[in-house]
Amino acid sequence: MSGSNGSLSRAGLRGREGELEQLQTLTDSVARTGSGALALLQGEPGIGKTTLLTEAVSRARAAGFSVGLGKADELHHIVPLSSLAASVLHGDQPLLSGGAFADLARNQDQRIWLVERLAEAIEARADGAPVLIALDDVQWADPLSRFALKQLPARLRTSPVLWMLAGRPDPTGPSEEIVTAAAGTLPTVTVSLKPLSGAAIGQLADDTLGAAVDERVRDLLDGAGGNPFLAVEMLAGLGTAEASGDPLPSTVVVGVRGRLRSLQPSTLRFLQMGAVLGRRFGFHDAAALYGEPPATLIPALEEAIRAGLLDDDGDDLVFRHDLLRQAVYVDIPPSARKALHREAAGQLVSAGRRPIDAVPHILRGALPGDKECVALLRRAAEDVLPVTPGLAADLMTRALELAPSAGPLRFEAGEQAILVLTRAGRSREALSIGDRLLASRPPLEVFSRLQAALGGTLWNLDLAEELRRRTESALGIGGAAPEIAARLAALRALALSRGRDLVAAREAGETALRAATATGDREAHVLALSGLGEIAQNAGDNAVALERFAALSALDSAFLPEEIVAHLHVDDFASGERLLLQAADNTGSVRQAMMLWAQGQYDLGLGRLDDADADFATMERLEDDVQTPVQQVNGRVIRSRIALLRGDLEAAREHLLAARERLVVKPNPGNTAAVRFLEAVHAEADGDIGLAVDKIRQVQQEGSFMRWRLLRDWVDAAIRMALRGAEHELAEDLAAQAGALAARNPAVPTATGVAAHALGLVKNDLAMLEHSVELLRASPRRLVRAAACADLGQALLAAGRRPQAVAALAQAHGTFAESGAHAAAARLQRDMDGAGAGSRRAAATQRPVQGWGALTASEKKVARLIAEGHTNRSAADVLVVSPHTVNTHLTSVFRKLSVNSRVQLANLVMALPDN
Structure with missing residues (x-):
């Protein structure tokens, strides 16, 4: 316990000198090194966690730390960000003002966005003085605070920010989650508080009652079991009993109840x-x-x-x-508790509190069939859905349990539960609930609504054929309201985008779009445009895809990443860059992970391999954070190819293994084809051409639309494998699909140039290869241009045109080297050496793994900016990248330079000879 005077404060620390010294050492380290750390105080209730935490915070404040101290509350453990708010808003100088914190909570609708803004605010405060953020009773932290606390310590590890958490032992609880997330990225200390010794309990008694404590009191204190709070409460109960003439209390419960009875x-x-x-x-x-x-x-x-x-x-x-x-x-009495909680919920709402504030009482006091409680749970779920979809899903499943077993409310709650569970990534659960409700034979209009709600669920589960079957069944039965019928039609078109008849799919999408426009239903409109964009992209109609995705992102900014990628497919990188800049300032509903996917595609297209690798690595981390693995397979496939281009075979194999593991989670046709192609590339690198050709055949069999999505810019690699395996017919098929894509996109230099390149390889046509290089001069895709130049150089060598061959090879070599494709550059260097032109280019040197020379160009830029005093946000603004990507670069910088803080980094950079 923590008393109200100095004596009790000292008493509460009896026997905790060693633990206090541990915390003091960690505090001194953060102040000295300028890097972050985390401490966890664990122990049973009353063991002294709060007293120890309070003393450690007091000492840190005296040492110049900017301090935030809060306490999570059991009955507020689901209110989003309530726990962390207690830590950053309290104190003489709060880490954030109430207004600033309210702006964060009001303007954001994504967890990742919120955490980054919190990190920026804390980072800015830490720039002037070390920061301590302490949270007591962390076992009751709300889900959003838990999410933030799992991200923030690692995100702020390079700043002098000390995190102190106190809570009860629980191997699966929030505190262990937070420590596990931080482990390996910053120093972590777990302080386990054990029962006090008999001597310490005796000192505590002396502190409280004076030195003349008789043996009978000491015997009584044995019942405290070394728990300081219980011991002090027993002593307080003793005082009450003696004053009233009552018998001496024998246990703490009697002691506390004795105080209450008075x-x-x-x-x-x-x-x-x-x-x-x-x-x-x-x-x-x-x-x-x-x-x-x-x-x-x-x-x-x-x-x-x-x-x-x-x-x-x-x-x-x-x-x-x-x-x-x-x-x-x-x-x-238990029955009275339940009734009081139910009454408390109603009174809180009547007093103008948010529904989420009443939810803890609803969960403890509601009875089945309570319509008012169902309504409150539904409102609370809607409120918290943007920031804590998992919590919203839990609230909706409880609302469904409480809903009357018959009547419209059950179906309304069920429909909302399906949507919320799907948003939370719990699609299997959503499908199970939907099927149970459908099995209860609802009215036709309700049947259609439920099937429409399940559309997103089935799409997320990659069950396109099942989605098609269900939507067609619902539309065939009839009875749906016009707007629901429009949604079902749009969902059907979306499902057909994964089929082989894309002409029929496009017709279905156009029909669905007309229906959506006629009804004015926004959701149907979004679904129809999304389906039409997917259909056009799968058919290789890049201009049409851009038109659809541009209209879609204008309707809903969450789809801005799709529009950016569509611009890249028509070689409009300038518009892609403009939209990326626009998204950097967007505080709306743009999906952070998908924006990084678009950024990665942009950097990859421009041959910025280091940046692209960091983009895709960051994308995967953010998808892991919110547990939505959308692009992880494709991200790993691309990172493996990047590693091969760089010559990092170990990393390339690690990425291949990771891609295979993630394919098990999402084994859709697109992911399957991507992994098969990567396996072909690795087989070729290992010298197994037969296996490589077999994998390419598997890619071709996945479906015609995959040819446009996967091999758009990589078809030359597939053709080379086929030719090396003497599979000329397969090579011709690949070249033909490149030609078909060019015919659909005659104004796109990359498409027409790749088609000419493919045809030149298949026909061994030197003139066609020269033509491809000419066409690709207008393409912004540097690696595509370099590959065509390299093949032209090889063909020119074979034709005996050595000077022209060396020029083409040198051009390709330079592009590969500048892009960071060191392995590809080294292969060309060997070809040039064989042609007697080795002196024209120096051989690419292997980048070291440690030290300044190990840093990529982007990492060096980040290191210099941070050394100059930039925050992650301001560095991101200078480099025109995401702060998340800066964080990824900075993590790599610290690892390669073996530094732990921004101060150490600045000292190292300032000491560089060229600084």
Whole structure:
């Protein structure tokens, strides 16, 4: 416990000198090194965590730390960001102002965006002084705070930010999740508080009662089991008992209850109302639950404070320890507790509180069939869905459980549950709920609504054929409202985009778009445009795909990444860059991970291999953070190819293995084809041409649309494998599909140039290869140009045209080297050496793995900017990349340079000879 005077404060620290020294050492380290750290204080209730945490925070404040100290609350453990808000908003100099924090909560609708903004605010504060953020009772942290606390320590590891968490031991609880996420990226210390020794308990008794403590009191204290809070409560109970002439209490429960029995009945009843509301509660709320005007309960409040049971912080009343609250709470009969929680929920809502504030009471007090509670849960789920979809899903499943077994409310709650569960990534659960509701034979209109709600679920599960079957069945049965029929038609077109008849799919999409426009239903409009964009992209109609995705992102900015990639497919990198810049300032609903996918495609297209690799690595991390693995297979496939181009065979194999593992999770045709192609590339690198050709055949069999999506820019590699394997017919088929893509996109230099390149390879036509190089001069894709130049150089050598061959090879070599494709450049260097032109280019040198020379060009830029005092955000603005990508680069910089803080990095950079 923490007392109100110096004696009790010292008493609470008896026997904790060693633990306090551990925390002091960590605090000194953060201040000295300028790098982050995390400490976890663990122990049973009453063991002294709060007292130790409070003392450590006090010492840090005295040492110049900017401090935020908060406490999570059991009955607010689902209110988004409530726990972390307690840590960053409290104190003499809050880490964030209430207004700034409210802006974050109000303007954001994505967890990743929110965490990054919090990180920027804390990073800015840490620039002036080290920061300590402490959270007590972390076992009750709300889901969004838990998410943030799993990201922030690692994100801020390069700044002097110390995190101190205190909580109860739980191997699967929030504290262990947070420590596990931080492990390996910054120093972490777990301080486990054990029961105090008998000597320490004796010192505590001496501190509290004076030196003359008789043996019978010491015997009594043995019942505390080394728990300092229980010991002090027993001593307080002893004082109460002696003053009243009662027998000496033999246990802490008797001691606490003895103190409670000494209170006036009205005071005890008031405390019980407070205990129902939580450890921290409002005076007016407790009075309302009591059923008395606040003024009449002031004497009860005063007595509770005098008895040391409550503290008044000026805004709320707080039980001095949660064990005190529990002692009051358990004496309320269970049936009365349930009724009081239900009443508390209604009163909080009536008082204008958010639905989520009433939810903890609903979960404890609602009975099946309570329509008002179902309505509150539905509203709360809708409110928290953007930031904590998992919590929203839990609330909706509970709402469905409470909904009446018959009637429209059950179907309405079920439809919402399907949508929310799908958004939370729990698609299997959503499908199960939907099928159970459909099996109950709902009215036709409800049947259609449920099938429409399940559309996104089936799409996320890659069940395109099942989606087609269900939508056609629902449309055939009829009875749907016009807007629902429009959604079903759009979902059917989306499903058909994965089929072989893309002409029929396009007709279905156009019909669905007309229906969506006629009904004015926004969701149907989004679905129809999305389907038409997918269909056009799968058919290789890049200009049409761009038109559809541009209209889609204008309707919903979340689809801006699709528009950016569509611009890249028509070689319009300038518009892609403009939209990427626009997205960097967007605080709306743009999907952060998908924006990084678009950024990666942009950097890859321009031959920025280091940047592209960092983009895709960051994308995967963000997808892992929010547990939505959308592009992880394709990201790993591209990173493996990048590693092969660089000559990093170990990394290339690691990425291949990771791609295979992720394919098991999402084994759709696109992912399968991508992994098969990568396996072909690796087989060729290993000298197994037969296996490589077999894998390319598998890619071709995945479906015609995959030819446009996967081999758009990589068809030359597939053709070379086929030719090396003497599979000329396969090579001709690949060249023909490149030609068909060019015919669909005559204004796209990359498409026409790749087609000419493919034909030149298949026919061994030198003139056609020369033509391909000429066409590709207008293409912004540097690696595509370099590959064509390299093949032209080889053909010119074979034709005996050595000077022209060397020029073409040198041009390709330069592009590969500048892009970071060192292995590809080295192969060309060998060809040039064989042609007697080795002196024209120096051989590519292998990049070291440690030290300044190990850094990529982008990492060096980031290192210099951070050394100059830039934050991640300002560095990102200078480099025109995402702050998340800067963080990825910075992680690599610290690893390669073996530094742990921005201060150490700045010292190293300043010491460089060329600085």
